[in-house]
Amino acid sequence: MDIFLQQILNGLVVGSIYALIALGYTMVYGIMGLINFAHGEVVMFGAMVTITVISALVGAGVSLPGPLLVIIGLLIAIPACMLIGFTIERIAYRPLRGAPRLAPLITAIGLSISLQQVAILIWGRNYIPFPPILNHDVITFLGASITKLQIVIIALCLLIMVGLLTMVEKTKLGRAMRATSQNPAVAGLMGVNVNSIISATFVIGSGLGAVAGVMVATNYDQAHYYMGYMIGMKAFTAAVLGGIGNLGGAVCGGILLGIIESLGAGYIGDLTGGFLGSNYQDVFAFVVLILVLIFRPSGLLGEKLADRA
Amino acid sequence: MSLLDVKNLQVAYGGIQAVKGIDFHIDQGELVTLIGANGAGKTTTLKTLVGMVKKASGSIQFDGKDAASIHSHDFVRHGLAMVPEGRGIFPKLTVEENLLMGAYARNDTAQIQDELVRIYDLFPRLKERCRQLAGTLSGGEQQMVAMGRAMLSKPKLLLLDEPSMGLAPIIVQKIFEIIQMVAAEGVTMLLVEQNARLALEVSQRGYVMESGKITLGGDARALLDDERVRNAYLGE
Numbered sequence: 306m307d308i309f310l311q312q313i314l315n316g317l318v319v320g321s322i323y324a325l326i327a328l329g330y331t332m333v334y335g336i337m338g339l340i341n342f343a344h345g346e347v348v349m350f351g352a353m354v355t356i357t358v359i360s361a362l363v364g365a366g367v368s369l370p371g372p373l374l375v376i377i378g379l380l381i382a383i384p385a386c387m388l389i390g391f392t393i394e395r396i397a398y399r400p401l402r403g404a405p406r407l408a409p410l411i412t413a414i415g416l417s418i419s420l421q422q423v424a425i426l427i428w429g430r431n432y433i434p435f436p437p438i439l440n441h442d443v444i445t446f447l448g449a450s451i452t453k454l455q456i457v458i459i460a461l462c463l464l465i466m467v468g469l470l471t472m473v474e475k476t477k478l479g480r481a482m483r484a485t486s487q488n489p490a491v492a493g494l495m496g497v498n499v500n501s502i503i504s505a506t507f508v509i510g511s512g513l514g515a516v517a518g519v520m521v522a523t524n525y526d527q528a529h530y531y532m533g534y535m536i537g538m539k540a541f542t543a544a545v546l547g548g549i550g551n552l553g554g555a556v557c558g559g560i561l562l563g564i565i566e567s568l569g570a571g572y573i574g575d576l577t578g579g580f581l582g583s584n585y586q587d588v589f590a591f592v593v594l595i596l597v598l599i600f601r602p603s604g605l606l607g608e609k610l611a612d613r614a
Numbered sequence: 615m616s617l618l619d620v621k622n623l624q625v626a627y628g629g630i631q632a633v634k635g636i637d638f639h640i641d642q643g644e645l646v647t648l649i650g651a652n653g654a655g656k657t658t659t660l661k662t663l664v665g666m667v668k669k670a671s672g673s674i675q676f677d678g679k680d681a682a683s684i685h686s687h688d689f690v691r692h693g694l695a696m697v698p699e700g701r702g703i704f705p706k707l708t709v710e711e712n713l714l715m716g717a718y719a720r721n722d723t724a725q726i727q728d729e730l731v732r733i734y735d736l737f738p739r740l741k742e743r744c745r746q747l748a749g750t751l752s753g754g755e756q757q758m759v760a761m762g763r764a765m766l767s768k769p770k771l772l773l774l775d776e777p778s779m780g781l782a783p784i785i786v787q788k789i790f791e792i793i794q795m796v797a798a799e800g801v802t803m804l805l806v807e808q809n810a811r812l813a814l815e816v817s818q819r820g821y822v823m824e825s826g827k828i829t830l831g832g833d834a835r836a837l838l839d840d841e842r843v844r845n846a847y848l849g850e
Contacts, residue, residue: 477718484704484715491702494664495767496690496719 307448312571313564314446318455318524320563321462325517326540327547327555328469329510335486335550336506338406342413343393345537346420347386347511351518352528353424354382356433363436371438375523383515389420390511391504399500417534424530435526458520465516466556469509473552482506486550535587539566542594548607557605566590615678617642617771617802618663623672625655625662632658634826635672640771640804645797647805647813647834649847650823656806657699659823660773663804664689664696677770691719693770697777701760705749709740712748712759716766726766733762736795754785761792765801772796772803778812790816810847814838822847 326348333341355378362374369377397416401409443450473479484492485502493499521536522528539562547558570586597604616639625633633655640646648656661667663674665686674681676694684692695716704712713733717726734741737758743751748759757777764772777793778786790812797803797816807813814820814834822830822843830837837843 480707480711480715481718483707483711487704487706488702490666491698491704492715493666493687494690494696494698494702495715495763496687497715498687 308571309568310447311449312567314449314451314455315571316564316567317459317560318451318563319567320543320560321459321466322517322520322524322559323536323540323543323563324466324556324559325462325513325520326536327543327559328466328552329514330541330544331547331549331552331555332482332506332510334544335552336482336503337398337402339398339409340413340541340549341393341398341507341510342410342537342541343397343416343420344510344514345533345535345540346417346424347389347393347514347533348518348521348536348540349424349528349530349533350389350420351382351386351515352522352532353428353433353518353530354385354515355379355519356435356522356528357428358382359436359438363438371440374436374438375519379516379519382519383512386511386515386518387508390507390514394504394507399503417537421530421534428530430530432527432529435522435528437526439523454523458524461516462520465513469513470552470556478502478505539587539590542590542597545604546593546597548604551604551606554604554606561605562590562593565593616640616675617677618804619673619675620663621673621675623659623662623674624670625658625667626670627658627667631670632826633662636823636826636828638821638828638831640802643800643802644819645793645803645805645817647807647817647820648823649807649810649813649820651847652808653825654823655826656823657775660696660775660804660806663773664694690767690769693768694773695764695767695769695771696773697757697760697764697775699775699779701753701756703748703751703756703759703763706747708745709748709751709759710744713740713763713766716763719767729766729768733765736792737762752785753781754788757781757785757789758792761796765796765799770802772801774803774805776806776808778807778809786812810843811838814843 326344329344330341333339358378358381359374362377393416397412398409401412439454441452441454443452473482481492481497482502484495485497485499489499521532540559543559543562544555546562547554566586566589569589570583573581573583573585618640620636620638622635622637623633624631624635636659648659650656658667662669665684677692679692704715707715713730720726739755740758740762748756751759777789781789786809793805794816805813805817814837817834819832820834820837821828830840830843
């Protein structure tokens, strides 16, 4: 029983991070019908930039409390990632508007590889450790353990997601974003500058990605130029699971996928009599992806495609 | 000077010359209709007026300005609104959110609220359904949403593209009553219609468009009596 609770807690931590990244995929898809496969790399840059900033501060002998250093790192990483997202859309996707669907898809994959290479040029091929400034004290809760940092991660993810959903549902910008996703030509007639809305979508999604990247780096105490690939794929799976284009779906899909994955990893050893170990945990995400694509391609909260009459 | 003055407008659309040099004008306060068969170039003309389609040549003067200098998403800020063909509502926004999208380009929040109340007075049906998703409404109700939305942008000129399309005859009657109501509010309108009789009956002036050209124009009553219009468009 305590293993079960432990896996649920672990699942909530990774799941809320997946959800944050999945929002970036699903927002862009909702507005442009495009899967931005370079989004994982934006997450990676968020982690890398934060680590670099914190290491520089620590190296320069700045003695501030750990959490404050992370916040400073975030305050630099978020705008940096927003700039990357904005630039990606401007130079890679905007010229391809109206091009056949395959063109932006291939561009996205190319961008993803290019951004990884840029990261190698800046940070090298090795794992970059997160400076030891954070407290990893464990709290025991009904036999399961969780760190304070993980509680902060979950709480912050939920807070950001509620904030984003409120923004999209209640503000004028959010209304314009939804209108643009449903009918860009008519939104233009209403005076919405569709290009600005698309830029705003990329900027917001990249900001969320930056935060997620920092969370991944603090949770695993390291970052790597290739980290964005796997986490990006899983977040994409989460977005598809929830129903791509649907914000609430991305949140549910992310958390659900995190829990499925960690329960799977926790029990696979028992289920296969020790033949497969928890190192197979990545398999679960993609099994889920395949099952969703076969049995419910529109996702848990997605509508049927025929809805657009 | 006319509110809208179009001279020798030509538009090519996917390799086809859809509009072949037309001239027309609309004065302040008028309700003018553009009638013609399917494919005559009426919708293309409207889309060109709001910058959704680029013209090949000719000039469009709107309210004393050259329309070519206006960005397509800025037309509404210059007072040009359009109810597109097929209504163009946002199906997954509520009725009220759809209406508020019409006021997107405005910042006078208090006045927008007052006008929203007036729109609801004009269309009590929409008030009942203000929290409902617009995509769940009937065709006639959606047309009301589209017209209310356009009115909330406070247009100097309102373009209506086929408002009767796909609606039952009894609803079409209702929509034309609404058009007359809106006209009575002092909104200048250009109405594009295939339902020539109704359109001419509510309008002051009319133009007839045939394969990209305007072949007739003048007083709407006179057009209703015109032999050629009666034969070709009124089925007499």
